[in-house]
Amino acid sequence: MMTELPLEQVRTLLAVVDEGTFDAAAAALHLTPSAVSQRVKALEQRTGRVLLQRTKPVRPTESGAVLVRFARQLARLERDARGELGLSGAGEPTRVSVAVNADSLATWFLGALTQVPGLCFELHREDEAHTAALLREGLVMAAVTSSPDPVPGCSVRALGRMRYLPAAAPEFAERYLDGPLPDLLPDAPVVAFDRKDDFQDGFVRQLGRGAASSLRHHVPASEGFADAVAAGLGWGMVPEAQARPLLAAGRLVLLAPDRHVDVTLYWQQWKLDSPALAALAEAVTRTAAGALRR
Structure with missing residues (x-):
């Protein structure tokens, strides 16, 4: 029966995941x-589980992710303790x-990071539905996510709603959408962030149609996405914070002023008594309150 997790082996597992091989x-x-x-084999024998997928790069299995998360939390606590004790390092x-x-990274999130000096940030950009x-895999300590269900071992708090507006360049709207929007929008060229992005399809379904056009351009950068729509490449759901100045400048027009798509964002983080995480959480919550819709 397993009575303990050898820290030497756990830290080695984390190193393999972080380094990739x-x-x-x-x-x-x-x-x-x-x-x-x-060391990794000994830990797998001790837990009775396969902990790593031997791919390139190496990835943790579901059981391995539990131990990777534990290892990161342990390292976080150790650094905090060393800081409080004034020890070497x-x-x-x-x-x-x-x-x-x-979209959060491009509009409001960086403002929160500037309020927490003295920290080094490693940001992982991912769709809010997948952060x-x-x-869960232990790759990050905290996440901006659209999921209200806490990851095991994590706390969750609501940040606010990010609004997306259906917009297009004036010339594009005149060329492709000069008529009933529900009839024309499904066939008009569309801009999507990537293959995971279904905001545009969701908006078309709001109009009672199946999905947006298959003639779509993938632009996997928030600023580039808004610029692509403003350039007339296609229509798209543009974050409100980015759309407003473009609308005011006449570079975009709203396709349906009374319609939009809102995404509620949440902050999830490890349940650790960590001053660094606590300070970051407060800064993120405060910044989101001023940037997102309640």
Whole structure:
């Protein structure tokens, strides 16, 4: 019966996941690849579970993700404790990994980070519907997500609603949408962020149609997305904060002034008594309150 998790083995597992290969982890830990492999195998035998998918890069299994998350939390607590005790190495910058969606990153999120000096941030850009998965896998400590259901071991708080407006360049609207919108929009060229982006399809379904056109352009950058719509490449659901100045400048027109799509965003983070995470959470919540709809 397993009575403990050897910290040496757990930290080695984390190094393999972070470095991507056993050889790279060995170099980072100043061990031989054989020693790294033996530690991981010993931990798998101890837990009775396969912990890693031996792919390139290596990825944790569902059971491995639990231990990776534990290892990161342990490292976070250790750094905080060293800082409070004034031990050697305590002066090193505190690194916090966060998953955030591109539209938040482009509009309001960076303003929150500037309010927490002294931290080093490692940001992972991912769709808000998928950021919680990075938290679940232990790859990040916190996430801006559209999921209100807390990841195991995490707390959750609502941030507000990000509004998206159906818009197009005036010339594009005149060319493709000069008539009943429900009839014309499904066939008009459309801009999407990537293959996961279904905002445009969701809006077309609001109008009682099946989906947006298959003639779609993928522009996987928030600022580039808004610029592509304003340039007339296609229509799209543009974040309100980016759409307003373009509307005021006459570069965009609203396709349906009484319609929009709102996405409620949440902040999820580890349940740790960590000053760094607590300070970041307060800054994110405060900034979101001023930027998002309640």
